[in-house]
Amino acid sequence: MAGMTLTKLAKLANVSVSTASKAFSMSPEVNSETREMIFDKARELRCFKQFFSAKYPRLVVAVICPELESRYYSGAVGGLRTALEARGCEITAAASGFSAKRAAELVSYYENYADADAVISFEELPERAWRHEIPVIGLCRSAFSADVRILTDCNGAIKKLTDGFLRSGIKKIGFIGEVRTAMKAAAFREALGESYDPAFVSVTEERFEKGGYLAADRLISSGNLPEAVICAYDYMAYGAMRRFKDAGLEIPSDILVAGMDDLDESAYYIPSLTSVDMRSGETAELAAEALFRLIRGEKAENAVLPAAVVARESTGNTVI
Structure with missing residues (x-):
């Protein structure tokens, strides 16, 4: 849930902020029944991953490409991996087969089933036909439903x-x-x-x-x-x-x-x-920066980089 804070969550779960904080840090001072009650409330409010950082400290970012066979896309994914791993993330990659429909299905899959924290897509994403709670960064001119687009001219x-x-x-x-x-x-x-x-x-x-x-x-x-x-x-x-x-x-x-x-x-x-x-390296850095701004609840701007001959x-x- 956008704008959720630990203080708000604690109030909604009828516990102190200290108890909520200790629950998410897996402190033995909080019994399992209370911890699971707090976790259930966080899941209900779609903010569990925002606060849980003990067992899985690294964010997972899904990268969607039209294909992984070409040097261009494999190199671009490598650049994203470097930029994201430097910020404490793990990445997973999938190929859409140059299908916008498949890319939209992958966004939904990573959000609702694979439990990814964010998506970066090189593939076309049609006009917003679904709601996504996790940040989606588009690296394609026609990624219309992305929250932010980072493009090269x-x-x-x-x-x-x-x-x-x-x-x-x-x-x-x-x-x-x-x-x-x-x-x-x-x-x-x-x-x-x-x-x-x-x-x-x-x-x-x-x-x-x-x-x-x-x-x-x-x-x-x-x-x-x-x-x-x-x-x-x-x-x-x-x-x-x-x-x-x-x-x-x-x-x-x-x-x-x-x-x-x-x-x-x-x-x-x-x-x-x-x-x-x-300018794949610079694109990767800007995408990673925009992603983390969105995760923190901050505003991120679209960007267009001039390509260099x-x-x-x-x-x-x-x-x-």
């Missing part, structure tokens, strides 16, 4: 890439993506405005490196190759770069390539890949 990064290409005199700019990257494709179209050409957009059913390879192959086969391509994420860029190389194209002299997520490997590819740093060899001398 992916759209702004795409705009920065396209603007950099256009300033350098590059007019034929393409996009490589897959079916789950529709929001990035829409941001790409918006960023280019009148310069957008659907002939330079290649979206596949396949994902990761294979998806990038096949999408690049479609562009090559069309006979209308763009001068530069932005890939929805680094894995797709790796596959696209391989296909361009197989076709005898040199990067960046024949075609420029940029990715998103700035995975560690991107700095070591030949050529190294220009990418977008989604990391220019490397794959875009040559283009000023981004």
Whole structure:
């Protein structure tokens, strides 16, 4: 219950504040019957976890991701683990399979059955269709039912890439993506405005490196190759770069390539890949800070971090 204090709970349970405090610290000075009566009242008022810290001193935070297989999400969960463990929390993670419905079910499960203290979701959460008592932090633009959203401005990064290409005199700019990257494709179209050409957009059913390879192959086969391509994420860029190389194209002299997520490997590819740093570490810290503010009953604000473009060899001398 929001706003519940130990003094209020003690009054409602007809015991002294000292007795309530000793009960929650498992003091032998409080007999088991009195302790269970206080615990039952706390559970009734949905504030048991707020005060009980003797047997389970660490908060449990559930993290919901679309998937755990990719380096981006596994790395993001690792960043959250670091930020939360430093604050005395344990985390548990689950995959929603890119399903907003599944994500909503997981929020309900963690609150009502798994007894988690809070939820952090990378997955879309629809408009509030259920009440949740535990704090929910959204790390997705469409996590509408979250209490607080911490976002990275992916759209702004795409705009920065396209603007950099256009300033350098590059007019034929393409996009490589897959079916789950529709929001990035829409941001790409918006960023280019009148310069957008659907002939330079290649979206596949396949994902990761294979998806990038096949999408690049479609562009090559069309006979209308763009001068530069932005890939929805680094894995797709790796596959696209391989296909361009197989076709005898040199990067960046024949075609420029940029990715998103700035995975560690991107700095070591030949050529190294220009990418977008989604600032996962800072996002994790802000999410953890917001979560604890909510747990303490304080107000937490939404935040949008600007994504940073990391220019490397794959875009040559283009000023981004």
